[in-house]
Every structure is written in structure tokens, then in C-alpha cells.
Amino acid sequence: MLDETLTYALIKVMKAHRNQMAAALVPLGLHSGQELLLNQLWREDGLCQGELITRLGVEPPTVTKTLQRLERAGLVYRARDPERPRVGRVYLTEAGKALREPVEAIWNRTEEELLRDFDDQERALLARLVRTIPL
Structure with missing residues (x-):
């Protein structure tokens, strides 16, 4: 049965998490996903569209x-690059x-809620395992 697989459980967790994030972003006037693009600009303002796509x-x-x-x-x-x-x-x-x-x-609060039932060791293990999943 598909609903007994890890993939199914991950999808359920991700959907619930995404819905929670989306609801939390509404008061800021943002739609889910827009904060990810803004984050790239907070890290490095003035990126071109191709760089955003790649990142x-x-x-x-x-x-x-x-x-x-x-x-x-x-x-x-948006503005033209003066050199290019x-x-x-x-x-x-x-x-x-x-x-x-x-x-x-919002992200920090949502992450805390997601991990509230995990101790520090479990949090570290989960983070390590998730980050090693090949995409």
C-alpha cells in the first residue's frame, strides 16, 4: 500500500508544513514560495533572473x-546591469x-513547531538524514 511508504509520510509532512507556512505568510502579503526568492536577494541583492532560477x-x-x-x-x-x-x-x-x-x-517558529517533539540528538539526526537524501 502506498500510504504505508516513507514517501507517502514525507509528502504528508511536506504538504502540512507548506500549508502552515503559507498561512503564516499571508499577514505579510506573501504567497508560499515568494519568501524563497526574497531569501536569495537577502543573501545577495542584484541577482539576474537566471541566477535566481539556478539557485x-x-x-x-x-x-x-x-x-x-x-x-x-x-x-x-528590476534594472539593467550598467556594465551588461x-x-x-x-x-x-x-x-x-x-x-x-x-x-x-516565521520560518524559525514553524521549524520549532515541526520539531517540538524531538530532542536535540533526534533533531541533529533528522537534519543529517534529510540533507543526505539525493535529489
């Missing part, structure tokens, strides 16, 4: 649509920069 591991239309929504929300803007006019770069606005702390707080 996020998603399809180009996904990044295009996400950028359009974030731009309409006033969280990012064919390259467009994505930059955070002040509003986009201001979301970093609240988003990180």
Missing part, C-alpha cells in the same frame, strides 16, 4: 511570475528588505 531550482516561468507579483507588491524592482545592458538585475526595495526579519521569525 531556486525552479522553471523560468515560475521565477518570472513570482518576480512580477513581488514587483507589483513593491518588494523588488542585456542583463536585467533584481533588487530589493526597502519594503522587501524589511520583510527579512518577520519571514525569518
